[in-house]
Amino acid sequence: MPPASVEEVAAALAAHGYLADEALATSVFLGLALHRPLLLEGEAGVGKTEVAKVLAAWTGGRLLRLQCYEGIDISQAVYEWDYARQLLHLRAAETRGGMVSEDELYDQRFLIRRALLAAIDHGSGPPPVLLIDEVDRADDEFEAFLLEVLSDYAVTVPELGTLRATIPPVVIITSNRTRDVHDALKRRCLYHWVAHPDFEREVAIVALRAPQAGPVLARQVAAAVESLRTMHLYKPPGVAETIDWTAALAALGRAEIDERSLDLTLGTVLKYQEDQSRVRDSGVAELVRAALRRGA
Numbered sequence: 001m002p003p004a005s006v007e008e009v010a011a012a013l014a015a016h017g018y019l020a021d022e023a024l025a026t027s028v029f030l031g032l033a034l035h036r037p038l039l040l041e042g043e044a045g046v047g048k049t050e051v052a053k054v055l056a057a058w059t060g061g062r063l064l065r066l067q068c069y070e071g072i073d074i075s076q077a078v079y080e081w082d083y084a085r086q087l088l089h090l091r092a093a094e095t096r097g098g099m100v101s102e103d104e105l106y107d108q109r110f111l112i113r114r115a116l117l118a119a120i121d122h123g124s125g126p127p128p129v130l131l132i133d134e135v136d137r138a139d140d141e142f143e144a145f146l147l148e149v150l151s152d153y154a155v156t157v158p159e160l161g162t163l164r165a166t167i168p169p170v171v172i173i174t175s176n177r178t179r180d181v182h183d184a185l186k187r188r189c190l191y192h193w194v195a196h197p198d199f200e201r202e203v204a205i206v207a208l209r210a211p212q213a214g215p216v217l218a219r220q221v222a223a224a225v226e227s228l229r230t231m232h233l234y235k236p237p238g239v240a241e242t243i244d245w246t247a248a249l250a251a252l253g254r255a256e257i258d259e260r261s262l263d264l265t266l267g268t269v270l271k272y273q274e275d276q277s278r279v280r281d282s283g284v285a286e287l288v289r290a291a292l293r294r295g296a
Contacts, residue, residue, distance in 0.1 A: 002032045002033045003029055003032055003033070005029070006022065006025050006026050006029045007025075008029075009025045009026075009028050009029045009032070010022070010025040012058045013025065013028070013051075013054055013058070015058075016054045016057045016058050017054065017208060017209065018047070018050055018051065018054040019197075019201060019204055019205050019208065020051075021197070021201065023192065024051075024192055024194065027040075027190055027191075027192035028051065028055070030190055031170070031171075031172075031190050032170065034190070035168045036171075036188075036189060036190050037150055037171035037172070037173055037188060037189040037190070038051075038171065038172050038173065038189060038190050038191075038192065039135075039173045039174075039175065039181070039185070039186060039189035039190065039191045039192070040172065040173070040174050040175070040192055040193075040194050041174075041175045041176075041177050041181075041191070041192075041193050041194065042176070042177075042193055042194035042195060043176065043196070043236065043238055044176050044235075044238055045237065045238020045239060045240040045241055046194045046195065046196055046197075046238045046239055047194060047238075047239055047240075048172075048174040048194050049131065049133055049174055051172055052065075052129050052131035052172040052174075053131075055129045055170055055172065056128075056129040059126050059127070059129065059170065060125075060126045061125075061126040061127050061128045061129045061169070061170060062118075062122070062125075062126075062128040062129070063128070063129050063131060064115040064118050064119050064128050064129065064130050064131065064169070065115065065131045065133060066114075066115035066116065066130070066131065066132050066133065067133050067134065068132065068133060068134050068135050068136075068137045068138040068142070069134075069137050069138065070137060070138065070139055071139065072138050072139075072142050073142070074145075075114070076114060077114055077115060077116050077142070078114050078116045078117050078149075078155055079111055079112060079113055079114055079117045079155070079157060080112050080114070081106070081110055081111060081112065082110045082111070082112050085109075085110050086105050086110050089104075089105065089110070090105065106159035106160065108160065111157070111160070115130065115132075116130070116146075116149055116155060117155050117157075117163065119165070119169040119171075120149075120153055120154065120155050120163060120164065120165040120169065121155070121163045121165070122165070122167075122169065127165075127167045127168065127169045127170055128169045128170070129169065129170045129171075129172065130169045130170065130171045130172070131172050131174070132146065132171065132172070132173040132174070133174050134174060134175065134176060135173050135174065135175050135181060135185075136175040136176055136177060136178045136179050136180075136181060137178065140182070143181070143182055143185055144182075144184075146185065147182075147184055147185050147188060150171065150185075150188055150189075151188060152164070153165040153168045153169070171189075173185075173189060196229060196236075196238065196239070197239060199222060199223070199226055199294070202222045202225070202226075202239060202242060203218055203219050203222045205239055205242075205243070206218040206221065206222055206242055206243055206246050209243045210243050210246040210247045210250065212247065212250045212251075213246045213247065213249065213250035214250075214255055216255060216256055216295070217246060217249060217250060217254065217255055217256060217257065218246055219295035220256060220257045220291050220292060220295035221242060221245050221246045221249065221257060221291070221295075222242055222246075222295065223290070223291040223292075223293075223294035223295035224245075224257060224262065224287055224288070224290075224291035224295075225237050225241070225242045225245065225269065226294065227287055227290045227291060227294070228269070228270070228279065228287070231278060231279065231282065233270070233272075233275040233278065233279075234272050234274055234275050235270070235271060235272055235275060237269045237270065241268065241269040241270075242269070244268045244269065245265060245268045245269040248265045248268045249261055249265060252265070257288055257291055257292070258288065259284050259285050259288050262284050262287065262288060263280070263284045266279065266280075
């Protein structure tokens with residue numbers, strides 16, 4: 001059954017470790033209530049993929065993840081035949097002196113269901129959560145095919161016919177916006193831009209995901225990351241990096257940030273040498289001072 005309210009969605013996500021703002025909780029609620037795919041765009045590390053993982057944990061549906069990349073095709077995304085098993089079956093039949101028909105070779109037991117087909121032909125139980133991750137990395141042809149599949153929640157296997165979903169899966173599509181997703185796919189989906197959280201919500205997320213760190217360290221690291229995002233870096237840190245940085249400092253036994261510790265652990269939050277150099281040139285000491293003032 002779909003949730004009764006936006007508040008129920010927000011509470012369920014929070015109970016499974018995801019602190020969503022009202023706008024995101026509303027988008028998730030509408031996606032579930034209207035059985036529409038939800039397209040989440042935003043910078044890497046803001047928690048788009050985590051939405052699908054938490055929805056699977058909440059609904060009890062199986063998480064089916066399709067990681068997109070340039071050149072992805074039907075055999076990786078939808079289905080392929082298990083040719084090795086078909087060959088073994090054929091040889092076993094020949095050994096027994098029997099005949100094997102083509103229909104027997106193309107039975108569903110020899111069908112390998114990839115993410116899209118497994119989501120549509122999922123059988124009984126809760127509908128699965130289909131995560132189509134980083135769709136912007138796929139090419140135009142695959143995006144057009146994806147639009148066709150999501151329009152009817154059906155896949156045609158030439159040897160078996162058309163397989164349709166009796167209950168549509170929960171579909172979450174993510175994009176880091178390395179290129180624009182076509183309007184046709186966007187029209188098929190509900191859309192939400194996942195922004196970096198505000199300071200207080202990021203502190204709450206860090207406290208939830210890195211409980212080994214004390215509240216003082218969580219606030220100071222969140223403040224430091226907030227400052228980093230204003231420095232026009234090549235790759236600004238996301239919430240995932242904030243959590244990693246806090247966990248790294250806590251693992252080093254730090255209860256508060258200091259210049260030396262931040263300098264040594266920049267690699268947990270900034271993954272490009274150019275960004276690290278820019279921060280060091282600007283002064284790690286100044287970053288510490290700004291974080292201490294903001295995190296007080």
